Amino acid sequence: xxxxxxSTGFLxxxxxxxxxPHVLGNLDVWKSDGHWASLTICPSRxxxxxREKHLLLSGTPNLGFKVQLESSVERIMLNDPVKFDLGxxxxxxxxxxxxxxxxxxxxxxxxxxxxxxxxxxxxxVSRDCEDVNENVDxxxxxxxxxxxxxxxxxxxxxxxxxxxxxxxxESTWFIGISIKNATxxxxxxxxxNVTLTLxxxxxxxxxxxIFVWVTLSxxxxxxxxxxxxxxxxxxxxxxxxxxxxxVDSSTTDTDPxxxxxxxxxxxxxxPHPPQSSSTAENKGPNYGATAVSVEVKTPTxxxxxxxLLQNTQESFRQASQTGNSYTHPREVRIMGRCxxxxxxxxxxxxxxxxxxxxxVGCVLMIGAGQFVFxxxxxxxxxxxxxxxFYNDFCYRVSPWDDIPMNLMISNLAYMIHGxxxxxxxxxxESKLFSHHRNRNxxxxxxxxxxxxxxxxxxFFEGCFSFVYHLCPSKLTFQxxxxxxxxxxxxxxxxxxxxxxxxxxxxxxxxxxxxxxFLYFLVPLYIFNYFGTLNHSETGLFxxxxxxxxxxIWWIAISIWTGWKLFPDGSFTLTxxxxxxxxxxxxxxFLGFVAPLIFCESFLNNIPxxxxxxxxxxxxxxxxxxxxxxxxxxxxxxxxxxxxxxxxYCLCTIILWILAGYVxxxxxxxxxxxxxxxxxxxxxxxxxxxxxxxxxxWHIFSSHALLMTAYLVMxxxxxxx
Numbered sequence: 158x159x160x161x162x163x164s165t166g167f168l169x170x171x172x173x174x175x176x177x178p179h180v181l182g183n184l185d186v187w188k189s190d191g192h193w194a195s196l197t198i199c200p201s202r203x204x205x206x207x208r209e210k211h212l213l214l215s216g217t218p219n220l221g222f223k224v225q226l227e228s229s230v231e232r233i234m235l236n237d238p239v240k241f242d243l244g245x246x247x248x249x250x251x252x253x254x255x256x257x258x259x260x261x262x263x264x265x266x267x268x269x270x271x272x273x274x275x276x277x278x279x280x281x282v283s284r285d286c287e288d289v290n291e292n293v294d295x296x297x298x299x300x301x302x303x304x305x306x307x308x309x310x311x312x313x314x315x316x317x318x319x320x321x322x323x324x325x326x327e328s329t330w331f332i333g334i335s336i337k338n339a340t341x342x343x344x345x346x347x348x349x350n351v352t353l354t355l356x357x358x359x360x361x362x363x364x365x366x367i368f369v370w371v372t373l374s375x376x377x378x379x380x381x382x383x384x385x386x387x388x389x390x391x392x393x394x395x396x397x398x399x400x401x402x403x404v405d406s407s408t409t410d411t412d413p414x415x416x417x418x419x420x421x422x423x424x425x426x427x428p429h430p431p432q433s434s435s436t437a438e439n440k441g442p443n444y445g446a447t448a449v450s451v452e453v454k455t456p457t458x459x460x461x462x463x464x465l466l467q468n469t470q471e472s473f474r475q476a477s478q479t480g481n482s483y484t485h486p487r488e489v490r491i492m493g494r495c496x497x498x499x500x501x502x503x504x505x506x507x508x509x510x511x512x513x514x515x516x517v518g519c520v521l522m523i524g525a526g527q528f529v530f531x532x533x534x535x536x537x538x539x540x541x542x543x544x545x546f547y548n549d550f551c552y553r554v555s556p557w558d559d560i561p562m563n564l565m566i567s568n569l570a571y572m573i574h575g576x577x578x579x580x581x582x583x584x585x586e587s588k589l590f591s592h593h594r595n596r597n598x599x600x601x602x603x604x605x606x607x608x609x610x611x612x613x614x615x616f617f618e619g620c621f622s623f624v625y626h627l628c629p630s631k632l633t634f635q636x637x638x639x640x641x642x643x644x645x646x647x648x649x650x651x652x653x654x655x656x657x658x659x660x661x662x663x664x665x666x667x668x669x670x671x672x673x674f675l676y677f678l679v680p681l682y683i684f685n686y687f688g689t690l691n692h693s694e695t696g697l698f699x700x701x702x703x704x705x706x707x708x709i710w711w712i713a714i715s716i717w718t719g720w721k722l723f724p725d726g727s728f729t730l731t732x733x734x735x736x737x738x739x740x741x742x743x744x745x746f747l748g749f750v751a752p753l754i755f756c757e758s759f760l761n762n763i764p765x766x767x768x769x770x771x772x773x774x775x776x777x778x779x780x781x782x783x784x785x786x787x788x789x790x791x792x793x794x795x796x797x798x799x800x801x802x803x804x805y806c807l808c809t810i811i812l813w814i815l816a817g818y819v820x821x822x823x824x825x826x827x828x829x830x831x832x833x834x835x836x837x838x839x840x841x842x843x844x845x846x847x848x849x850x851x852x853x854w855h856i857f858s859s860h861a862l863l864m865t866a867y868l869v870m871x872x873x874x875x876x877x
Contacts, residue, residue, distance in 0.1 A: 232255065570859035617640045786872065
């Protein structure tokens with residue numbers, strides 16, 4: 158029931174239920190100059206036919222008033238927008254929605270829009286009318302309502318996995334909208350125009366969007382890997398002594414699983430079973446005997462290979478006993494190659510960077526998963542959508558729970574590309590070793606540890622972004638950026654160390670994995686956490702102390718980097734002026750001035766400023782290395798290869814520009830703002846009715862990172 162009043166003085170109205178001892182509603186009406194005020198009385202949840210209610214009015218003497226009764230709460234229909242105003246006389250509005258059929262087979266979007274974006278308001282959906290009428294600003298653990306705040310627009314999505322669930326087609330839903338004044342900053346005479354719309358949207362069709370996304374990531378990633386593998390090969394130039402050693406060992410190396418320079422195949426050196434009698438006669442009387450009597454030496458230096466060779470010979474003997482023709486099986490050659498590729502991962506040189514990257518990722522994932530899951534679960538139990546910063550206008554639930562399926566699935570691009578890069582690095586390593594018959598001629602530095610580390614960092618970036626998007630917020634953003642710091646740090650170190658591991662890892666010019674993680678990443682994680690804490694409004698943060706420690710750390714890293722770059726006290730004015738050292742010195746100073754560019758943004762969004770600074774550092778280092786090594790780089794490869802390299806680089810640059818444009822110009826949320834202001838950035842899905850602009854950022858940036866990995870590994874080679 159809805160009661161509308163108009164008075165010429167002070168009027169107090171109270172409504173009582175016959176069987177209910179408490180007051181159902183109160184309303185005070187002052188002189189309104191013709192304006193009306195309303196009091197909404199919710200029906201009892203078990204009241205099917207309506208119960209008797211009493212209205213008690215009191216006020217000033219000689220009071221004049223008008224009363225208008227409506228039999229029920231105003232009803233709203235699907236696809237039928239309702240416009241209304243909220244103001245001092247009516248700051249709360251309640252609607253009821255009674256489904257006319259089964260609507261649980263699709264998501265139900267409850268959308269509000271307003272031109273009054275300077276006045277915040279609440280939107281609440283519940284099965285309980287009193288909850289949206291009297292407690293629209295309250296969250297609880299009943300599991301019967303969902304609430305959010307909005308300024309320009311907002312949307313609550315009900316589905317079969319939401320709490321409360323959209324399953325019962327006969328249940329009445331109540332929708333409440335009220336002006337928000339939790340902070341006391343909203344003016345008492347504020348007004349807000351609102352348009353409320355109900356629509357059915359997503360039909361729980363997951364196969365097509367997920368299949369397209371995974372296929373697109375895998376196919377395009379494989380093409381990028383193929384192009385990078387051939388456009389930017391990893392080469393090795395042996396020293397004179399090593400070349401002589403290769404020649405001397407060529408007559409004694411009998412490793413049957415190694416690819417020789419003469420392209421001798423594994424099975425070409427194995428005994429051939431006899432052919433049929435007619436074939437033997439045509440070839441000569443001794444053809445079969447000659448083939449079988451070929452002796453093959455079994456290498457004793459590698460027990461695994463000897464066992465594989467023995468098994469292969471046994472298969473040939475069995476074929477010869479039956480008199481069947483037997484050719485070289487393709488499966489055996491493929492197995493031999495796979496065996497070599499996998500064995501390189503476990504045995505070829507140190508892989509400290511790779512292993513530590515995996516350890517750090519697994520350990521951090523435990524804490525990140527626990528924290529984000531707790532945040533998300535709190536939001537679900539309270540029904541408070543202001544806890545997590547979603548793009549509610551493109552919110553696609555999963556089949557199992559009320560989570561943003563699209564935002565989480567789009568991170569598979571990083572994981573797929575990380576695995577593709579790891580396989581590609583394995584092939585690079587195997588190819589390099591297979592081209593040199595004597596493994597001892599290759600120093601242990603060719604371990605590709607940094608390449609593997611980059612692959613695992615890309616994979617874990619997808620994992621941490623996947624976890625972060627379960628409940629995006631100011632505090633959980635530190636997990637999304639965690640492995641972006643690792644990636645950009647690896648780029649810098651990879652270009653400094655080179656993909657070649659030093660023979661003596663303790664020498665002064667080498668940055669090992671322990672130094673990198675302990676002195677660079679650990680402090681960065683700590684500062685990033687406290688920077689995040691600054692935006693949590695907990696009061697446990699001192700900005701002056703924070704910046705003091707950041708400056709001390711920055712100076713220490715600068716000194717340490719200079720000590721690495723300029724060994725033996727060579728950092729003098731004469732050294733800097735030397736033409737061959739100007740490039741290195743110039744980019745060194747530019748790299749440590751870059752953080753000053755983002756100083757202004759530190760106070761507004763410290764974690765994002767850290768991220769942008771690290772990304773800027775990596776680009777500076779890449780450009781600096783290309784310019785310093787340009788003469789040597791352009792002399793590598795044929796003209797055809799150079800054309801493909803230029804095309805590859807242009808595609809990489811275009812992808813980075815697209816990714817940066819989408820990230821900066823097409824945001825769908827902003828966790829640094831209030832929840833209602835963040836929702837002003839919400840946008841509808843733009844791809845397959847499942848993915849938004851932030852999902853496009855994921856796939857653009859993932860492909861750009863994969864392409865950059867091959868370019869960086871190519872540049873990082875020591876040339877000349």
